[in-house]
């Protein structure tokens with residue numbers, strides 16, 4: 001995106017919260033930016049502005065004060081556009097008090113992401129037909145909901161205890177899971193760990209399965225979750241043990257079947273390594289579910305891989321949606337064994353559901369990224385690690401992804417929303433590996449990232465978000481997902497820089 005090439009714009013109050021993002025976006029779009037600050041000698045007001053890519057060449061800082069008549073004249077001179085943002089803001093202090101006191105107001109909180117505001121400013125300038133006033137209201141939520149969401153994304157955020165206690169009390173009424181029991185298979189996995197965490201947060205009692213409950217790497221992070229002591233129950237179960245899930249799903253209202261081997265590595269025996277656990281395992285779990293009258297719905301974690309290998313041609317204009325089914329013959333021909341395992345498991349699940357009147361919903365995420373809760377690496381996050389951990393080359397192809405928190409949330413919504421049904425394609429972003437690297441580079445300038453690309457099998461095509469949106473999912477911004485993934489990789493010791 002280089003719409004600003006050769007254009008000069010001015011941003012007043014450049015060091016401010018919103019203006020700093022605006023300056024960053026404008027630089028990214030190749031504008032020359034003249035930004036004003038009241039004190040250019042104060043590094044707190046200038047250092048962060050001078051750091052982003054392009055600032056050295058195209059950012060010019062000027063001293064100006066709103067109350068000094070004419071101080072903006074030389075700054076604005078020669079500009080194609082002016083973004084006047086500078087203005088004293090006092091209510092922010094009041095807002096801070098709302099989140100820092102012992103109690104919070106029982107009212108609605110309206111907010112919009114800072115990056116969306118900056119983007120809207122740029123669009124309002126660049127779109128010739130833009131005119132008049134624009135209300136920028138992103139979302140609104142009840143204060144307790146905001147307090148529920150914050151620790152979800154930032155578990156280490158020091159919210160005062162008394163604060164959370166009030167929030168928990170108030171939010172209790174709106175928590176979907178109070179008094180309900182659900183099962184998550186393969187609880188120690190990447191997606192499942194987040195699912196367990198969010199379910200506990202919503203008040204559910206969670207029965208989860210692991211293959212080896214004596215392995216602390218599979219259980220410790222789950223047992224440390226908020227609410228786990230009171231409402232998390234761990235069980236040993238293997239997908240290939242007939243009937244192993246009977247006592248676990250008994251008494252549940254919902255079952256989230258996520259357990260399935262995930263591997264793209266060549267295998268001598270795809271049947272044993274991937275297909276049997278996926279296919280036989282899914283039927284094993286569904287047979288257990290069919291015996292339990294209290295189970296209202298089963299949510300199966302399938303994959304985008306069960307949609308894309310249909311044999312239909314793929315190109316930039318193709319949008320893959322819930323009507324696309326992978327063809328097992330094509331998966332076999334391509335030796336796409338993981339895709340085959342997910343395709344056969346889904347097909348068998350739908351046949352079983354039809355014959356046994358099971359309320360089934362299937363979820364189809366593309367590559368899932370975002371912070372790890374478990375101490376081990378899973379495949380989709382390992383792909384990001386492989387890109388940033390000293391690789392010489394990157395795939396010259398397309399990358400489709402979604403944040404793990406959105407995937408977990410989508411599973412819960414698919415269970416809780418009575419009208420949810422059928423399949424859900426879960427892809428937030430279709431981009432390229434080179435764009436992913438560009439975003440990572442911007443936020444981590446010291447990481448050594450690959451410069452050269454190699455041919456890749458990742459073809460261009462779009463994936464529909466329309467049905468996923470009906471679950472009320474607000475997709476996490478890609479740069480935040482990537483930043484949190486990298487941060488998590490560093491925190492867990494996988495990425496040493």
Ligand SMILES: NC(=O)c1ccc[n+]([C@@H]2O[C@H](COP(=O)([O-])OP(=O)(O)OC[C@H]3O[C@@H](n4cnc5c(N)ncnc54)[C@H](OP(=O)(O)O)[C@@H]3O)[C@@H](O)[C@H]2O)c1
Nearest residue numbers: 186189190191211238239258259260261303367368378380
């Ligand atoms: N991550 C992605 O990008 C992505 C994208 C689309 C779909 N999915 C699907 O999402 C689900 C979870 O994936 P993930 O990324 O969270 O992978 P993960 O971290 O590797 O988790 C896989 C889970 O499956 C369990 N499992 C494997 N074989 C099993 C067996 N024979 N018996 C019992 N449990 C078994 C593992 O249990 P143990 O801990 O006991 O080994 C683990 O908990 C899978 O169904 C996967 O196909 C993932």
